[in-house]
Amino acid sequence: MQTLRLIIQLLDRNTSERNISRQLHISRNTVKFYRERLQQRVYSYKQLQGLDDELLSEIVYADLPSTQDEDERKQDFRQRVPYFLSELERTGMTRQLLWEEYINQHPDGYRYSQFCHHLHELGKVLQPSFHARYNAGELMMIDFAGTSMYYVDRPTGEQINCPVLICVLSFSNYTYVEALPNGRLPALIAALNNCLRYFKGAPLSLKTDNMRQVVQKSNRYEPTFTELIQQWALHNNIALVATRPGKPKDKAPVEGHVKISYQRIYAPLRDQVFFSIQELNEGIRRQLEVHNNKNFQGKSYSRLWQFSQQEQHLLQTLPDQPFMIKHSTSAKVQKNYHVTLGEDWHHYSVPFHHIGKQVTIIYDQQTVEIYLNHHRITVHKRFFNEHGYTTLKEHMPENHHAYQQQKGWDSDYFLRQALQVGPATRSYIEGVLKGRQFTEQTFNSCRGILRLGSIYGKERLEAACHRATHAGSYSYKTLSNILANNLDKAPDIAQTTLFQTPDHDNIRGAAAYE
Structure with a gap:
């Protein structure tokens, strides 16, 4: 104009x-x-x-033909866009399938590329986004990432999957991420306690979707929260809010940060192997610091700057002690002087002279306390690996201490001991260690082989290992038989015939099969 x-x-x-x-x-x-x-x-x-x-x-x-006039094909397509958008929300539906249905009904319609272009452009008009504004210190949103992370259990080599919790302060987008041992409510509450300590304060309210750990009964207007999460919220003076069922955009900031977490936390850690959940969370924390210190796209400040300058001072002061869930159960001390915590199926030791007694177990996310007649007899750090054992040396009888020493054995230990005998012994022990899927299963064999040196002498053990290595047989029994039968003293020519079938008249030749 x-x-x-x-x-x-x-x-x-x-x-x-x-x-x-x-x-x-x-x-x-x-x-x-x-x-x-x-x-x-x-x-x-x-x-x-x-x-x-x-x-x-x-x-x-006036009277000019409108540049916005549409041909009949586009007018028809425009009328179909609401249907297309609703169909795309159904499971398994794709734009390719929609286009195939559309082109079958209208052979003169748009080709696939134009179909996608017009659907995208017209869909933006029918599905506009609302830019929500949040007040500082007012709201925190939480959600679980759709993809879990994992660590490797050293003794078994098992891959332990861990759900990942993501928490975001909606005003500053300051983020906290933690891997949980499991997705149950006690683990969630422990992670939320860690989150508040990371933020150094509590927001006025917490919003989540209708996850079963938090929402007992979903409702658009009055959802019912689980009793335990309500106790946690009261302890920290936080109001609980749930999104409308099936409306993930109600918590758009944390939904967006789930995707960002894949890019800035998951991807940089993808090639690293962690051997405990503590190591995993240390790796997450390092990448989290990088993420929070990175400037927003197109802006000259970061999440950390916005949080520290504009939001942190408006958060509520945290209680003196974090909210802690205490559970109680009873158990009988088994013959192996351990009790079983049924929730995790993990076994914890008690002094062996309490075998057969009924004890009380008081536990939370960090510790396991065991009481006998209201007197605490031991305390352990809590572990979550099923069927695992946590044993203290002082709880064991004297004759079991030797077994406890075995826990410190590893491949390097046996290779060092074998090298003191000789290079052939070391090579043979290395072959034994590689003979099983789990190296720990070979430790007793290695121990027995080294003991043969004290029975027969190191020189004979070295000669026996030399012969057995040529035969390609790696076991304690092989060496024991060689030494018991003095085969280690046989002439060198026996090396090639020791493990071969001797010639005799009862062997069939090729003529027997003509």
């Missing part, structure tokens, strides 16, 4: 079309088009300059 008004102003001054074109940097045809349109009206140039934009636009563009 500004250009149009300049054209009217110059025409009122009797400026030629050529000069108007040169001054305004537009084509002469454009100037000619507007001059002819304006001359058809009853208004003078002075009167046109006094009109507002809306009225001037109606005068100039």
